[in-house]
Amino acid sequence: MIRLFKYAKPFKFLVAAVVLLVFLQTMADLYLPTLMSDIIDKGVMRGDTGVILSTGGSMLVVAGLGGLAAVLSSFLSAKVAVGFGRILRNEVFSHVSSFSEKEIDQFGTATLITRSTNDITQIQNVVIMMLRMMISAPFMAIGGIMLALSKDRALTLVFVVAMPILALVIGFIASKGLPRFRKIQVKIDRVNLVLREKLTGIRVIRAFNQTRYERQRFDEANRDLTDNYIKINRIMAFMMPSMMLVMNVTALAILWFGMIRIDSGSMGMGALVAFTQYSMQIMFSMVMLSMMFIMVPRAQAAAVRVLEILDAQPDIKDPQSPVKTSLNRGYVEFRNVTFHYAGAEAPAISNVSFSAGPGEVTAIIGSTGAGKSTILNLIPRFYDTISGEVLVDGVDVRKWSLESLRHKIGYVPQKPVLFSGSIEDNLRYGRESANASDLSKAAEIAQASDFITEFERGYVHQISQGGTNLSGGQKQRLSIARALVRNPEIYLFDDSFSALDFKTDSKLRTALKPVTREATVILVAQRVGTVIDADRIVVMEEGKVAGIGTHQELLANCPVYREIVLSQLSEEEIA
Ligand SMILES: Nc1ncnc2c1ncn2[C@@H]1O[C@H](COP(=O)(O)OP(=O)(O)OP(=O)(O)O)[C@@H](O)[C@H]1O
Incomplete structure (x- = not known):
């Protein structure tokens, strides 16, 4: 996936801005529990309303700035990710355009479409997550641990037990879910393949009364994909409750041991409240990182499929010193x-x-x-x-x-191919600079002018996708006229x-x-x-x-x- 990041180069300044904003947001999040601790210890405990109001005011300002940084970083990271997706789609499209028939035959149209759309969307989604979580999670984890240590060194021992348990839970669930995540794209390919065949061959399917058989074929592919999704969701459904269980038990343990330390006079009330919040932030950053570990391999599988296209060398290309x-x-x-x-x-x-x-x-x-x-x-x-x-x-x-x-060369294929647009647009495909008289001359020779002039809008008559609103012979004549326009x-x-x-x-x-x-x-x-x-x-x-x-x-x-x-x-x- 890292290889694909070269296409994100135009966004390097935006990425730097996102990193900075996420850093500011994380700093604000980390500073809030310390302020809360001050309110409790210096304000509530001593009954000093002035401290409560001034520190509360500071909390509002810090929370406001953090919120602003969060909104801006979300906006910019989405901008980077969709821009990156657009460049990648263009890149894949232009590379596929350079493919010879051999590579097109090898890949197949259905998978080329899935890879250029769905796979790139997967990568795009993960880029948004990575920009936000991958930066904020380590900042929050390290900052949280340091601040928790500063509040009470002994109580951090709770993490020594809690963290490995959390890591084990996440690891276990991820190991069950990941193989299924990897299969999704292949199953989407299959659905696309059947759907494409069904739509392009709809007349044959109806004429041969095979609608039920085709529905069944689609249903099988669709069910297979759905089953896979259901299994993934069933596994993932355990993820949040299990993690919440570990997090809440940890919070309980912190409160339990914290109260003992408060009783013995080794810790203040404010420090315990701050410590509890830091522990939640640390655990939450672990959850964010684990989400990344789950999402990244899925995007990785999509990236491999996209790279397969980008790495495929067209069999037919220009020679080094062409004539x-x-x-x-x-x-x-x-x-x-x-x-x-x-x-x-x-x-x-x-x-x-x-x-x-x-x-x-x-x-x-x-x-x-x-x-x-x-x-x-x-x-x-x-x-x-x-x-x-x-x-x-x-x-x-x-x-x-x-x-x-x-x-x-003026090539007229066995099966005429026309594009959606006007007749004029289709004929100009032969030569962009052709004028109206060139077009009508070509249509005349191709025996197409009679039926074109019968259309109410003549040469600007709109051809539907795949030329379905024309007869086979009309399509063939337009396809011949297009080659003639080329001269x-x-x-x-x-x-x-x-x-x-x-x-x-x-x-x-x-x-x-x-x-x-x-x-x-x-x-x-x-x-x-x-x-x-x-x-x-x-x-x-x-x-x-x-x-x-x-x-x-x-x-x-x-x-x-x-x-x-x-x-x-x-x-x-x-x-
Ligand atoms: N893309 C392809 N991949 C593999 N085999 C192919 C492919 N296209 C054609 N063939 C095979 O090559 C052989 C020659 O095919 P070709 O299309 O040149 O025949 P043709 O004489 O034009 O036939 P027709 O008159 O039916 O169009 C056939 O045996 C065909 O099955």
């Missing part, structure tokens, strides 16, 4: 590329070689799971090859700076025309032709109709290239391609 420009534009080449996903038994693609150039359309076709999307994923470096090279403009993609490489060197269409009807698919491809005259187009498709006009078709089968050529060449030479074509078109249509 930023090149003379060529839009050349893509695969040289004997093999790739397999982490944990997968077989490679997703093996020994793939082909090249694509500007003004050409290269189509990739093959059965499901043949490795088509994997080929596209390697071009913007969503993943890196295991062996072989992927070259863009004649340079290995690993030598490009990620920004320059991705700047060249890139290389277009990557990952099965991007699949949700379009045949007529729109064909109109879109015709409209694309002039735009892509100078750009390289690589498109993955399932339909023969989409690839038939391509300059080059790469046929994939089980991760390997089964043939490369034009439609006519492949029909003549590639049995796999012929089989795909025959499964979709009749002999007459082929002829």
Whole structure:
């Protein structure tokens, strides 16, 4: 957890102010029993109203100043803790943004969300406690012991017995509770995972009448978390009464032995009252410290989980001296590329070689799971090859700076992703500087302008979260328009025309032709109709290239391609 404190550096002056204020508050708390002792010994016992009033006045002033310091220190420590939490959340977010698909797959989205929110909140809460208790508890304990000793040395022997008992009680309870505290975060992960799956897949769940099963699955995860909380609370419920028991018995012992000492004339009444209050302060500081010993390990577990994210090195990052420009534009080449996903038994693609150039359309076709999307994923470096090279403009993609490489690419994913906001905002995601005419031109080509203009608010029509207020085909067309707005060197269409009807698919491809005259187009498709006009078709089968050529060449030479074509078109249509 200490490693995380470097993110609290901007608050060093505020932390210093909190330390000072907590110190002042503790000093005030420690001074009050001494003043009380003076009131009793010098005022009440001697019947001196003047002393009672003046010392009482001093007590009011000291208590007021202590209260002020307490309020200010609470305010400032909360400010430090939430500021620290904000910096940490930003840090985690920007680090996760640099993750490659590999790290995202490894962690999983649910835990990444829990760690960025709940875990950081745990740490934030403990920082508030630490700032207040960790400083005041030792001050109070040491100050209390010194002052108690000054009041009566012999009576402090009571602590020699009481303290170890208190420490034992706290230690015993903490040893039972701590392992459960550590499990909480993992159980929250599980609840988040089920909830996330349930919310994103709600339509499928309803369509398959699996609502009851999903409710049960959520209930199990929820119950598991609740049980853990109940067990912790059951254990912790013993904590306060046990500690209060020890504290009250100690107070009783002090009064008992104190009275004996007063009887023998070795101690004054005021000193006994002050001593009792000091003993309570010492015990209370022990309780505060023990709370810290319980809370800190829980935050420690959260800190480890946050550090796991911050320590994870993105698999894909900029090279040390990256290439930023090149003379060529839009050349893509695969040289004997093999790739397999982490944990997968077989490679997703093996020994793939082909090249694509500007003004050409290269189509990739093959059965499901043949490795088509994997080929596209390697071009913007969503993943890196295991062996072989992927070259863009004649340079290995690993030598490009990620920004320059991705700047060249207009990527349209298999599953369209839109963000909440207006249509205009979503299209400008392609290029921030695009003007209204760029947007409408792109929408026109993507066959999206008709449905956009039908919306009452046109381009400022609001898209809901995840684009749920649009049809699959509309989302796909907007996602294509977004790539067109970018005006890139290389277009990557990952099965991007699949949700379009045949007529729109064909109109879109015709409209694309002039735009892509100078750009390289690589498109993955399932339909023969989409690839038939391509300059080059790469046929994939089980991760390997089964043939490369034009439609006519492949029909003549590639049995796999012929089989795909025959499964979709009749002999007459082929002829
Ligand atoms: N993130 C991943 N982790 C592990 N294996 C994966 C991952 N993504 C894909 N695969 C596996 O890699 C292989 C190739 O997948 P890919 O998505 O490239 O196929 P595809 O040809 O695009 O299929 P489709 O047409 O169904 O989209 C498949 O066997 C798939 O199960």
